[in-house]
Amino acid sequence: MIGLMVKQAGPMVTVQDLGRRGLQHAGVSGSGPMDVPSFRIANALVANAKGEAALEFAGTGGTFQVSRPVRFAVTGGAVGIRIDDKAVRPWESHDLFPGSTLVIGGLRNAVWGYLAISGGIDTPPVLGSRATHLRSGLGGHQGRRLQAGDSLPLGDAVSSPHLCLRTPWRSAQRFIHIVPGPQDDYFDTQAWAIFLGQPFIVSAMRDRMAQMLDGPVLLSRRGHDIVSDGTAPGSIQVPGSGRPIVLMAERQTTGGYPKIATVASVDLPRLAQTPSGRDIRFRRVSRERAEDLLIAEKLALGDALANLAEKSAILDASGDHPQ
Amino acid sequence: MEAEAVTFPRIVACGDSALSVELSDRIDEVLNDRVIALAETLTTNPLRGVEEVVPTYRSLMVVYDPSIIRGAVLTRELGKRLRGLEPSDATARRFTIPVVYGGQVGLDLEELAAMKGLTPARLVELHSAAEYRVYMIGFAPGFAYLGGLPDILHTPRLEAPRQRVEAGAIGIGGKQASINSVAGPSGWRFIGRTPLRLFDPDRVEPFLLRAGDRVRFRPVGQDEAAELDGAVAAGRMIMEPA
Numbered sequence: 001m002i003g004l005m006v007k008q009a010g011p012m013v014t015v016q017d018l019g020r021r022g023l024q025h026a027g028v029s030g031s032g033p034m035d036v037p038s039f040r041i042a043n044a045l046v047a048n049a050k051g052e053a054a055l056e057f058a059g060t061g062g063t064f065q066v067s068r069p070v071r072f073a074v075t076g077g078a079v080g081i082r083i084d085d086k087a088v089r090p091w092e093s094h095d096l097f098p099g100s101t102l103v104i105g106g107l108r109n110a111v112w113g114y115l116a117i118s119g120g121i122d123t124p125p126v127l128g129s130r131a132t133h134l135r136s137g138l139g140g141h142q143g144r145r146l147q148a149g150d151s152l153p154l155g156d157a158v159s160s161p162h163l164c165l166r167t168p169w170r171s172a173q174r175f176i177h178i179v180p181g182p183q184d185d186y187f188d189t190q191a192w193a194i195f196l197g198q199p200f201i202v203s204a205m206r207d208r209m210a211q212m213l214d215g216p217v218l219l220s221r222r223g224h225d226i227v228s229d230g231t232a233p234g235s236i237q238v239p240g241s242g243r244p245i246v247l248m249a250e251r252q253t254t255g256g257y258p259k260i261a262t263v264a265s266v267d268l269p270r271l272a273q274t275p276s277g278r279d280i281r282f283r284r285v286s287r288e289r290a291e292d293l294l295i296a297e298k299l300a301l302g303d304a305l306a307n308l309a310e311k312s313a314i315l316d317a318s319g320d321h322p323q
Numbered sequence: 324m325e326a327e328a329v330t331f332p333r334i335v336a337c338g339d340s341a342l343s344v345e346l347s348d349r350i351d352e353v354l355n356d357r358v359i360a361l362a363e364t365l366t367t368n369p370l371r372g373v374e375e376v377v378p379t380y381r382s383l384m385v386v387y388d389p390s391i392i393r394g395a396v397l398t399r400e401l402g403k404r405l406r407g408l409e410p411s412d413a414t415a416r417r418f419t420i421p422v423v424y425g426g427q428v429g430l431d432l433e434e435l436a437a438m439k440g441l442t443p444a445r446l447v448e449l450h451s452a453a454e455y456r457v458y459m460i461g462f463a464p465g466f467a468y469l470g471g472l473p474d475i476l477h478t479p480r481l482e483a484p485r486q487r488v489e490a491g492a493i494g495i496g497g498k499q500a501s502i503n504s505v506a507g508p509s510g511w512r513f514i515g516r517t518p519l520r521l522f523d524p525d526r527v528e529p530f531l532l533r534a535g536d537r538v539r540f541r542p543v544g545q546d547e548a549a550e551l552d553g554a555v556a557a558g559r560m561i562m563e564p565a
Contacts, residue, residue: 024377024386025362026530027460027504027522126524136464136505138524182335182343227350228461228468230377230384232341254379254461262338290339291389298390 002067003154004117006146007101010060012208014132015121015140015152017053023127024230024253031131031139031250034112034208035269037169037301038075042116044305045073045093047160052120053130055146057113061104062146064115069097070157071118075165077110077273092164092311110273111206118157133250134208162311169304175283176267178236179290182229183258186220187238194218195260196282200244204276208250211271213280217242220258228256234263234271248272264290266297332405334398339389344401347381350470353410355458358383359535360410361401370400378534379459380468416536416564420502421543421551422451422515428492429515435495439475447542449473450493450514455500457536465504465522465530469538472500484510491516493540502532518551519562531562 006013016039019032033039033056043052055061061079074081074090081088082103088094090113096102107113123130123141132140141152187195198216205212224240231237235247237257246263247255263271264285274280285293332346344361346354355378362378365385372391377384387397424447425432436446455471462468477498485508488494492503494511501511504521517540521531532538543551 022375023464024375024384025460025534026464027462027466028464127529135507138464179336179338182337182345185329227348227380228459229343229345229379229382230337230341230461232337232384232386234338252462253377254459259337262336262341265339287336287339287394291393294339295390 002151003070003119004121004152005065005067006148006150006152007063007065008148009062009146009150010057010104011145012058013062013146014056014134014208015053015123015130015146016056016132017130018051019131019249020127020129020133020139027253028127028138029133029136029250029253030233031129031133031208033114034249034272035076035114037269037297038112038273039114039116040301040305041091041165041169042073042075042114043120044308045075045091045163045165046071046116046118047158047163048116048118048120052116052155053123053140054114054116054121057104057115058111060106061113061115064096064102064104065098065100066096066102066117066154067098068154069095070154071160071162072096072102073116073163074104074113075116076107076113078108079110079113080105089164091168093162109275111275112272117154119155122153122155135250163308164311165304166307166309167304169301170270170273173270174281176271176280177264177285177290177293178261178282179264179285179287180261181259182262183220183226184260186222186226186258187218187260188221191218191220191260196284199279199281202271202274202276202278202280206276207248209248210251211246211248213244213246218244218260222258224257226256226258228254231255231259232262234265234268235259236261236263246271265294266290334401336394337384339394341384341386342394342398342401343382343384344405345382350380350458352456352470354381355456356410356535357405357408360408361405362534364404364408370397373397377461379461414535416533417539418532418536418562418564419539419541420517420519420562421547422493422517422540423545423548424450424493424515424542426516428489429513431512432514435476435478435512435514438478441475446476446514449476450500451540451542453539455538455540457532457534457538459534460530460532463505463507463522464524465532467502467504467521467532467536467538469500469502470498472498478512480510481512482510484508488513489516490520490522491518493517518548518555520555526558536564
């Protein structure tokens with residue numbers, strides 16, 4: 001039962017769902033999307049349940065065909081999308097029919113994009129999830145990134161009107177909020193002044209596991225080895241080089257470097273989507289404030305998903321016409 | 324600036340959706356028992372909003388959903404549980420792991436023995452006489468960090484990691500012993516292999532070991548190893564707690 005045919009694939013295209021839950025104690029990374037809100041919006045635009053699997057791509061999408069009519073949506077950032085010779089927009093749903101070719105180009109202001117297809121990618125779940133974990137070769141399509149010639153099964157689709165997102169989900173921001181700890185006391189006031197006072201550069205050394213940061217060096221006053229403990233999404237670990245590494249979706253479950261702080265959950269997708277070479281600055285918030293931000297964002301995302309607009313209604317209201 | 328003294332236990336934030344109950348900053352069997360006991364109370368008597376518990380050498384990471392339970396409330400609840408904790412190692416599971424020492428996978432056996440001034444046979448004897456504690460599972464699916472390696476076998480890791488070491492390889496890294504759960508790069512030294520698979524996602528029980536288990540190694544010959552290999556390939560779980 002073939003559904004989606006990969007004709008060409010960008011350098012890092014993987015099957016992802018919301019990730020593996022409850023197995024961190026067994027050494028299993030959660031994996032899942034680098035930008036969960038964009039992933040969830042993509043699924044919602046094609047009327048998929050939130051846990052359905054979709055494709056995640058870094059930079060460039062690829063070229064795809066289908067063996068049955070589907071609805072699809074691309075999210076994550078500004079990106080050129082063509083169905084045969086017709087350009088279509090991200091952040092809204094479109095039809096794709098057998099015989100047509102979908103080409104997803106390069107993201108212009110973002111790093112991670114999502115292609116959701118009605119019915120979802122129906123690869124077999126592994127340990128309760130379809131998310132690909134590249135380092136252990138688990139889940140997704142044979143535990144690896146997609147390549148030309150791959151075919152992926154699709155699930156049954158639910159019919160729905162064509163949908164689009166009314167207002168852009170995320171605006172650019174200068175600051176990445178962090179909560180100090182768990183090893184904040186390994187770093188003295190001078191290291192903290194550097195951490196919060198100077199810009200860091202988003203390094204091109206980045207993947208689904210980790211984001212390296214260039215810029216000032218942070219030195220621990222108690223050395224850079226700890227007895228290993230658990231890691232969280234957004235843990236900022238500082239190895240002996242003094243160059244901070246932010247742990248991302250595919251991180252190891254435990255680690256032995258001191259962690260000066262943890263990126264607030266709401267800002268981790270923003271960091272993931274910041275193009276390489278850009279400056280970021282860290283701003284300290286309390287855990288309570290970071291929790292408030294996360295709770296507020298959860299509500300805002302719920303609202304955005306519940307209020308996706310029917311495309312025809314928008315076009316009529318604006319006096320615009322489909323091209 | 325003076326490094327202020329840290330007192331344990333303490334409960335520290337790991338962002339807005341996880342916290343760490345730190346009992347120490349060192350490796351200690353008694354404290355590891357308490358970490359595991361605290362994890363068990365959260366499994367048997369769950370707190371609403373707690374999504375994961377991750378026992379490590381000396382701390383328990385607790386992952387939570389702040390829209391169900393706030394970190395401050397969770398911290399108080401965990402503090403209460405910590406005070407009422409009664410760890411017991413009577414419940415620890417004990418396993419014996421068959422090992423073929425040496426060979427292609429155990430390629431460091433002879434060199435390691437020579438480094439220590441031991442015969443390979445004596446090294447095997449020492450390694451298989453000890454009882455090991457699974458302090459934690461981490462790094463990779465099902466990878467067990469084992470404490471209890473005899474002092475004489477403590478050995479620094481290799482300068483340059485090997486690109487691929489097989490699943491089932493029996494390793495030594497620093498003061499720790501290990502059993503590789505998945506194939507991958509490693510800078511540890513390897514002295515043998517077990518036919519057992521610590522991790523198999525297709526098995527009913529994907530993970531053989533968990534934190535708090537006790538492990539012994541039993542030397543086996545090629546013939547027995549071949550039989551065990553066959554049983555593992557047939558998908559049969561071939562190890563039960565002793």
